[in-house]
Amino acid sequence: MTDLLLGIDAGQTVTKAVLVAADTGREIAVGQARVPVSTPHPRWVERDLDQVWDGCVRAIRAVLTGIDGGRIAAIGLCGHNDGCYPVDEHLRPVRPAILAMDSRAHEQVRGYQDSGVAAAALPLTGQSPFAASPAAVQAWLLANEPEAMARTRWLLFCKDWLRLGLTGEVATDPTEASASFTDVRTQRYSPAAFELYGLSGLAGKQPPILGSTEIAGRVTATAAGLTGLRAGTPVVTGAHDVDAGALGMGAVTPGAASIVMGTFSINQVVTEQVRLDHRWQARAFLAPGRWLAMSTSPASSSNLEWFVRTLCPEAAAGSADPFGFVAAEIAASTRPDLPLYLPFLFGAPVEHGPAASAGFLGLRGWHTRGDLLRALCEGVALNHRTHLSALRSAFPITGAARLSGGGARSPAWSQLLADAAELPLEVTAGAEPGARGAALLAGIGLGRFAGLTEAAATAEVVRAHQPEAAGVARMTARAAEYRMAVESLRDWWQSA
Numbered sequence: 001m002t003d004l005l006l007g008i009d010a011g012q013t014v015t016k017a018v019l020v021a022a023d024t025g026r027e028i029a030v031g032q033a034r035v036p037v038s039t040p041h042p043r044w045v046e047r048d049l050d051q052v053w054d055g056c057v058r059a060i061r062a063v064l065t066g067i068d069g070g071r072i073a074a075i076g077l078c079g080h081n082d083g084c085y086p087v088d089e090h091l092r093p094v095r096p097a098i099l100a101m102d103s104r105a106h107e108q109v110r111g112y113q114d115s116g117v118a119a120a121a122l123p124l125t126g127q128s129p130f131a132a133s134p135a136a137v138q139a140w141l142l143a144n145e146p147e148a149m150a151r152t153r154w155l156l157f158c159k160d161w162l163r164l165g166l167t168g169e170v171a172t173d174p175t176e177a178s179a180s181f182t183d184v185r186t187q188r189y190s191p192a193a194f195e196l197y198g199l200s201g202l203a204g205k206q207p208p209i210l211g212s213t214e215i216a217g218r219v220t221a222t223a224a225g226l227t228g229l230r231a232g233t234p235v236v237t238g239a240h241d242v243d244a245g246a247l248g249m250g251a252v253t254p255g256a257a258s259i260v261m262g263t264f265s266i267n268q269v270v271t272e273q274v275r276l277d278h279r280w281q282a283r284a285f286l287a288p289g290r291w292l293a294m295s296t297s298p299a300s301s302s303n304l305e306w307f308v309r310t311l312c313p314e315a316a317a318g319s320a321d322p323f324g325f326v327a328a329e330i331a332a333s334t335r336p337d338l339p340l341y342l343p344f345l346f347g348a349p350v351e352h353g354p355a356a357s358a359g360f361l362g363l364r365g366w367h368t369r370g371d372l373l374r375a376l377c378e379g380v381a382l383n384h385r386t387h388l389s390a391l392r393s394a395f396p397i398t399g400a401a402r403l404s405g406g407g408a409r410s411p412a413w414s415q416l417l418a419d420a421a422e423l424p425l426e427v428t429a430g431a432e433p434g435a436r437g438a439a440l441l442a443g444i445g446l447g448r449f450a451g452l453t454e455a456a457a458t459a460e461v462v463r464a465h466q467p468e469a470a471g472v473a474r475m476t477a478r479a480a481e482y483r484m485a486v487e488s489l490r491d492w493w494q495s496a
Contacts, residue, residue, distance in 0.1 A: 001074035004028065007439030008056060009241055009432055010079035010158045011100050012263050013037055017059040018435035022073050022448050025440055025458025027430040031062025037099065045102040049085060049093035052158065053165045062226040068114055069229040075166065075237045076442035078244035078434050079159030081179055082132040084141065091164060096147045098137050101263065101298045101346045105136035106354040117196060124131030125193050126184030126274065126282030131347065131354055135180035135197045143332065155205045159238050165200060167217025168234050170208040173242040174284035187284040210237040212286050213445040235324040236445040241434045242266050242294060243286050245404055249428050249436030250459025252286065252452045255398030259384060261407025261417070265300035267387035269293045269395040279351055279390040286452055293395055295387035298346035300380050301406040306345055307376060327410065330377065331371035338371055339363045340481055341379030348388050352486055355493040361485055377413050381475065382422035382482045388421045400424035400464065404433045420479070429460040
């Protein structure tokens with residue numbers, strides 16, 4: 001009996017595996033594995049490709065605990081986009097993977113901006129390059145590690161590396177391929193895009209594009225032995241994790257918005273029209289003729305993780321929930337004179353520039369740790385507001401936006417975001433919408449669901465937040481302070 005679908009979501013620190021009922025889309029079980037990340041130099045964020053594959057194996061084995069792998073009808077994958085996972089002709093790693101939080105290629109981006117390449121890229125590819133985009137990262141590798149690039153046969157994305165491990169097949173999908181080198185309107189690789197970036201020699205190293213629900217390979221005997229899966233199980237191509245997450249949350253029709261409060265601040269709207277602006281990326285969505293307008297930055301709940309890991313290790317040590325103390329401390333913070341927090345530890349919205357950095361402003365000796373935590377949550381919400389305001393200037397949002405990510409687990413933080421964005425929010429059932437969406441893609445590929453709309457309809461809303469007048473007033477005032485701080489610091493960031 002093949003009554004289950006498996007979805008795998010490879011984030012930048014944790015890989016999740018979810019089993020979903022093939023008839024209802026209901027989440028059955030979750031497994032996960034943490035993958036170590038290294039920062040060998042300032043701005044570098046890397047991890048070992050073999051450890052990424054091992055994390056996938058461990059997550060699958062965890063979710064299959066007590067469950068026969070033969071019950072799985074098909075597998076879908078998603079993962080973080082941008083960065084680079086290079087492999088050689090033997091399909092082995094050439095160097096550590098470069099993650100989307102990496103900003104070593106910031107000088108390449110500045111060069112693109114100064115030369116006019118960035119401006120020319122927008123109408124061609126639907127987006128301006130940023131430090132972790134494939135164009136910038138691959139240009140950095142050519143300039144700084146030419147021997148590694150000479151040995152590289154394929155420049156993969158994260159989920160494509162994992163699917164390679166499961167099936168032995170090389171491919172990617174339109175949602176991932178559209179990160180730098182596809183024509184925004186045809187959604188296929190563009191020779192003009194490679195030429196624009198001076199990377200024509202790398203066109204042949206990009207993986208072939210297959211549809212997100214197309215069967216791209218089958219589980220090999222070797223992968224089956226490692227994971228407990230059944231050899232021959234079909235594996236669909238999959239998608240960028242934000243596209244899979246939109247499906248998992250049920251936000252796939254034109255005008256549907258979804259937000260992720262995770263490592264990245266993800267803010268996106270499904271559209272049937274190409275509208276271009278450097279403040280968002282027009283990327284291919286899960287179906288031809290649709291796009292996902294994404295306004296993003298690596299500046300969301302990862303700020304809280306950094307704060308706890310760096311400044312509160314004794315509070316989190318030995319706790320089953322290392323963030324459990326945070327809610328109590330924030331609730332105890334009632335001061336009206338909170339510091340202002342800029343959440344740019346790993347990067348900022350493109351309009352703030354690549355040199356923007358994080359910091360608390362207005363910090364006083366009487367402020368408590370709870371005050372700082374509350375200010376941090378506000379700063380993250382205000383960063384989401386920046387992105388959402390940009391999107392709403394061009395795209396109508398129909399109904400409530402769907403919300404996921406670490407921040408969505410906190411009702412207080414979710415309400416803060418609803419107030420800051422002046423937007424109703426809904427949280428759906430299930431712990432991992434990205435992995436669930438990947439599983440639904442597998443179900444579509446097998447014909448268990450007729451298409452995106454039917455699969456998306458399986459999402460169940462479990463919590464809703466409406467903007468509240470008092471909260472909106474406070475966050476509107478804080479947003480003015482936030483914008484003033486960003487503008488005042490812009491010149492200093494550039495000179496620092």
